[in-house]
Amino acid sequence: MDKHLAVIQIEENVRQENNQVACEVRDIFKKHEIYAVNLISSPGSGKTTLLVETLKSLKGLIPCAVIEGDQQTSNDAQRIAETGVPVVQVNTLQSCHLNALQIKKSLEYLPVDKIRLLLIENVGNLVCPASMDLGENEKIVLMSVTEGEDKPSKYPLAFLNSQLLILTKVDLLPYLRFDKELCEINARKINSNLEIIETCSYTREGISAWIDYLLLKAGSNSL
């Protein structure tokens, strides 16, 4: 086997091993009736700020937990912890995405019997997290309206493999040359079933639609 083929084979093996662990994670979620969402976006799209607002809104409605993926720092986990929701921080160091084994190990630190909704915040990256199975029930892609309407075309897998697109920071629309309709057309060219919710964490625009979405999904899981 030549060297190039050997590298492809090893990458395939790594992916297969990840998928096996993802199946185990999926079984844990099923057993404990946990609905798990995997949030994917560029760095700085506003995932953590939305997450904090989400957890405040879900308080008393459904028991949640969070797994925070970051290359470095535990800043985001600290922001989440202030909401009182159980959180595990995973630092991926050289790696640009979470993997299923990190999720499996994180679950050992969470009260899985009590959780109904698990929100996984992946490392800020629109490429690799899109094709990595963590055992989640669904992937959700976020993009800020400051990023430009071409992102679905340029990073198609993230939009293809997600069930929902959350457009963030819509309060900035008046100050941007951002064609929202074109962005939505671009996104639905990649994935015609993609749902879209427009949000702003500061003005709370769209937050109730997002909360309804989560409760519907996590609720239906437990029937």
Add this chain to the structure above:
Amino acid sequence: MDKHLAVIQIEENVRQENNQVACEVRDIFKKHEIYAVNLISSPGSGKTTLLVETLKSLKGLIPCAVIEGDQQTSNDAQRIAETGVPVVQVNTLQSCHLNALQIKKSLEYLPVDKIRLLLIENVGNLVCPASMDLGENEKIVLMSVTEGEDKPSKYPLAFLNSQLLILTKVDLLPYLRFDKELCEINARKINSNLEIIETCSYTREGISAWIDYLLLKAGSNSL
């Protein structure tokens, strides 16, 4: 050797092979007196828009060329081509960064005898491009002020391995809760030598400082 060690060994081999090719690329740059910069950022930070403005400003001052890295599409290369500057598009497909072999092959399509400044736009990703040597003279990290002042701490390698940070979209500062001073402190905690230029491609704020930076670097290379 256990499986985990084998994977680490293969990754190390891939990196070593890349570094060998990067040395060859560096020799090509030296031979042809080309100064090469590798632009790294999140998706949507405004790399291509800045690049188009940069090429317009450099017209008649120094012969340029561009290598465009994207996971998919040749939209960006088309935007660059409209400026009349030679450009090669590399689609990385599953990969989240450019590698040295892609640069070496791209150079076959560029008039290397006539170029003095090569601008490489990497795939939008703050993680993996930061530690991948393309044979460039320097890495330059861009971040939009919409991304939040914590990005240097969360993605330290991109800031550690760059000589310059370009803060983009500063026209949006009045509408954001962005602490510019804190961002600069965070960046210089990672890399105390990091130069910083604030820009807006639409208002052209900071563009002349950025052009002077490039001309100084590319000029000194040819002495």
